[in-house]
Amino acid sequence: MNYEIRELQPEDGAKVIEIFEEGIAGGNATFDQTAQSWEAWDQKYFKICRLVLEDENQNIMGWAALQPISNRDCYKGVAEVSIYLSNAAQGKGLGSMLLQKLILASEEHGFWMLQAGIFPENQPSLIIHQKFGFRIVGNREKIAEMKGVWRDVVLLERRSRIVGQ
Numbered sequence: 578m579n580y581e582i583r584e585l586q587p588e589d590g591a592k593v594i595e596i597f598e599e600g601i602a603g604g605n606a607t608f609d610q611t612a613q614s615w616e617a618w619d620q621k622y623f624k625i626c627r628l629v630l631e632d633e634n635q636n637i638m639g640w641a642a643l644q645p646i647s648n649r650d651c652y653k654g655v656a657e658v659s660i661y662l663s664n665a666a667q668g669k670g671l672g673s674m675l676l677q678k679l680i681l682a683s684e685e686h687g688f689w690m691l692q693a694g695i696f697p698e699n700q701p702s703l704i705i706h707q708k709f710g711f712r713i714v715g716n717r718e719k720i721a722e723m724k725g726v727w728r729d730v731v732l733l734e735r736r737s738r739i740v741g742q
Contacts, residue, residue, distance in 0.1 A: 585627035590615035592637040638666035654689040689741030711735040
């Protein structure tokens with residue numbers, strides 16, 4: 578099957594939220610217990626570096642986007658990565674495709690540091706991030722409670738070799 582990565586459009590919003598809901602249901606993608614509205618999602622993420630992955634039938638199978646880590650001007654080139662794949666798309670190397678394209682887009686837009694917080698149980702995501710130059714900078718033990726269980730998060734970062742040198 579062939580896949581294409583393109584810029585996310587507002588009409589993709591319902592599918593983006595649907596894929597996010599699959600991530601919530603899986604239990605190892607986010608602390609969120611309910612999906613926000615498309616309007617809230619649209620405000621949360623930068624208006625640039627928003628990608629969707631489509632199959633050859635133009636079905637959206639995943640998305641990636643960046644969100645600010647701070648409103649302070651000194652952090653304008655630092656962003657947090659979000660990548661979500663539909664359940665049907667997992668295990669096919671598509672996360673690697675999305676992350677690689679997101680890194681390229683981030684550098685084109687002047688981002689010098691990307692960061693991610695990933696549950697340690699989400700080994701595929703940890704592996705993919707490390708494959709593309711993210712390094713583990715720490716573990717936040719029992720950072721937040723989820724359904725009565727305290728969860729850890731692995732913190733990763735990737736410093737651009739192109740931007741901010």
